[in-house]
Amino acid sequence: MRTPEAYKESLRAMRPNVYKFGELIEDVTEHPATRRSVEGHAQIYEQAMLPEQEEVFTTLSSLTGERISRYLSIIRSAEDMLANSRMKRRMFNLTGTCTGARCVGWNALNTMWSVTHDIDKKFETDYHHRLREWILYAQANDLAVAGALTDPKGDRTKAPSEQEDPDVHLHIVGWEEGGITLRGAKVMIAGASAANEIFVLPGSKYKDSDADFAVACVVPRDMEGITIVEARHPNDGRDLEEGFDNPVDIGGITQGYILFDDVVVPAGRVFMAGEFGFTGRLIERFITPYRSAIGGCVAGQGDLMIGAAVLMARANGLSERTFRQKLVDMSINNETTYGMGIAAAVLGKVHSSGSWLCDPLLANINKVHVATLPYETKRITQEIGGGIAETGCMPSWKDLGSEEYGELLRKYLTADADGMRRAKAARMIEWLTLGSGVPGTMHGGGSPDGARMFVSSKTGLEEKVKLVERLMGEDEQDPGE
Ligand SMILES: Cc1cc2nc3c(=O)[nH]c(=O)nc-3n(C[C@H](O)[C@H](O)[C@H](O)COP(=O)(O)OP(=O)(O)OC[C@H]3O[C@@H](n4cnc5c(N)ncnc54)[C@H](O)[C@@H]3O)c2cc1C
Structure with a gap:
């Protein structure tokens, strides 16, 4: 498991591809626009090192038996979910805000754990195995993973395939032997700049004409073709202030707009490609x-x-x-x-x-x-x-x-x-x-x-109506009948 410093070092080693106010951010760990968000996430790594927090912030991997961050675990019981709630409450206590570059990706990998199992059962695909391999890699490297579902969406009353511009929903534009090519965007993605990887899921339930939009995969945040533009935020400029106007320990929520310009995703990182019939349960399980x-x-x-x-x-x-x-x-x-x-x-x-x-x-x-x-x-x-x-x-x-x-x-x-x-x-x-x-x-x-x-x-309105009908004695004869 990584120390906070090792986590920050991993971000420094990535290709700079995050922009804000027209400027390319060379180091997300230092730049005022992203530093607070990174520091907030670093506190998760710090908590995992504390013996008194071990039970909440870490667990034993159900795949390897090794101790891992809970944020990369497969949630297998109500107790695991309870730890999830406790961990999030504590992180808000510590940072005052959201640390989405671990929590949303964790939620996404858990969603796909059961959904890939279901898809494979129907189509004899090997998505579950691919996901397992990636989870092993993510656990071994203690990655911070953001989760991206929200598409720009265009006209809210129209399905993806009915939109004038198909790019307003992230979609597959190329099906190559070794993978797929993606074009479009995901927007408002929490902690995108603080993440090592981004777990992409479809944004809604789709029908057959929307098969190209039914895509789930995971990509390194700095992959070729990906550009992130951070949203402007009320916190902007706070780092320039002093004293209590700039409290040191509070975190900084940031949301990124992630632009996918023909991003080639290798097959091993793809967990759904066209299986539109599973998007409804995917959304529900997310x-x-x-x-x-x-x-x-x-x-x-x-x-x-x-x-x-x-x-x-x-x-x-x-x-x-x-x-x-x-x-x-x-x-x-x-x-x-x-x-x-x-x-x-x-x-x-x-x-x-x-x-x-x-x-x-x-x-x-x-x-x-x-x-x-x-x-x-x-x-x-x-x-x-x-x-x-x-x-x-x-x-x-x-x-x-x-x-x-x-x-x-x-x-x-x-x-x-x-x-x-x-x-x-x-x-x-x-x-x-x-x-x-x-x-x-x-x-x-x-x-x-x-x-x-x-x-x-x-x-279940009718069930409730029946309960009352029974109490009203519907079967009894009314006077005068
Ligand atoms: C702080 C924050 C963090 C976020 N983090 C993430 C993240 O990490 N990952 C991620 O994927 N997303 C993230 N999001 C995005 C979030 O999931 C979306 O904002 C949410 O799903 C709503 O989508 P929207 O903003 O496009 O709303 P819209 O679709 O524009 O909806 C606006 C309103 O219109 C209603 N509406 C929309 N369509 C219809 C329709 N056809 N008929 C009737 N009513 C309709 C909606 O119910 C809503 O009330 C984040 C958002 C915020 C604010």
């Missing part, structure tokens, strides 16, 4: 564990919001008792998403490939909570924090240090004891509720309306 464990992510960030709100109340000279009910509501929101995700895991079952499938109904219900409750928690945090927290409405750390007017600013920021502590807590709330700390759980992992459609299809 979103189910994802929407389960994401409850841990938002709870982990909620922990920080509760802590920041209490610190702010105290700095204002108020006791947290003033806000007891609000803090209780925040805690309820937190544990609802965490607990619901764990319930989805516990009610799961083993697939014949050996991987664990969480309960899809509960996981999708959790997605709706995850797209709702943390935003209410943010609202409460701002309410407790007051105006200086709401929009970070106060002078910078540098101005507070000014020889000319700093003393006056510090005097007017002081409420209880220390004005600087109050300012620090306020800046943290601004970050948690408005900036990079926003977990992106409205659409990350798919839209809540998509989850609602799933819930609708599984709710």
Whole structure:
């Protein structure tokens, strides 16, 4: 298993292919646009080295028996899923944000573990073996793997093959003996610049005319033909600031637009190529564990919001008792998403490939909570924090240090004891509720309306009607009949 430094070294050794603000980033570990994201992921490697975190962050490989990062393991039980939720909660506690360059790729490899098993059974292909070989390689090298499903999509009402420009969904443009050629893009990919490899999955359920879009594979992030353009972000420029305006330990969520310009993927790295009939179950098996464990992510960030709100109340000279009910509501929101995700895991079952499938109904219900409750928690945090927290409405750390007017600013920021502590807590709330700390759980992992459609299809209205009909005594004769 790799140390944080070995992980960063591996990124430095890659071909520079990440751009932002028109500039090619030579070293993603140092450049202000990507450094925080890399540092956040490096903390995962650090945690895995700690004896007290070993049980959560590492596990024994079901393929080799070797100790590996949990982020490259095959999830085989409810206990593994529980560790997934615990690990994500802890990572949000430590970085305040998302570390998608390990979690989404992990989710993708687990999805394909069962899906390749099913495809091989039907078509006698050897996808499962190929995936196994790649997982062995990934485990041996302790890779950071991002996951890429989201296509640009074009007109949302049209299937990929009906779009004016076929490239708005990543697709196969060449079928060579030794592999396939891909063209198109994947967008909003979390942690792309912090990843060694990118696990590509189809973005939706497809029909026969969309067979060329049904592609799953894994590619090195710096492969020939791949260009990544990082999204502009509220955190931009923060590295240029000083003091509490630029807290050192918080992570930095980044999303990349990944452009595929005729990328040739060797067959050994291809796990689906044209088997459109399996894309529906692929999507379901991706979103189910994802929407389960994401409850841990938002709870982990909620922990920080509760802590920041209490610190702010105290700095204002108020006791947290003033806000007891609000803090209780925040805690309820937190544990609802965490607990619901764990319930989805516990009610799961083993697939014949050996991987664990969480309960899809509960996981999708959790997605709706995850797209709702943390935003209410943010609202409460701002309410407790007051105006200086709401929009970070106060002078910078540098101005507070000014020889000319700093003393006056510090005097007017002081409420209880220390004005600087109050300012620090306020800046943290601004970050948690408005900036990079926003977990992106409205659409990350798919839209809540998509989850609602799933819930609708599984709710079983007629069964419920029958239950009530029985209680109403439908068979009994009505008076006068
Ligand atoms: C922070 C963050 C991190 C992310 N990380 C990743 C990642 O690591 N990997 C990855 O693959 N993706 C990632 N994504 C992308 C995410 O999966 C998508 O944002 C999500 O799937 C929704 O797609 P979209 O943004 O294109 O929304 P749109 O498709 O534009 O949808 C917008 C709204 O319209 C509705 N809608 C769309 N189509 C229809 C229709 N035909 N009929 C009715 N309503 C419709 C949707 O339900 C939604 O409410 C990330 C997103 C965020 C915000």
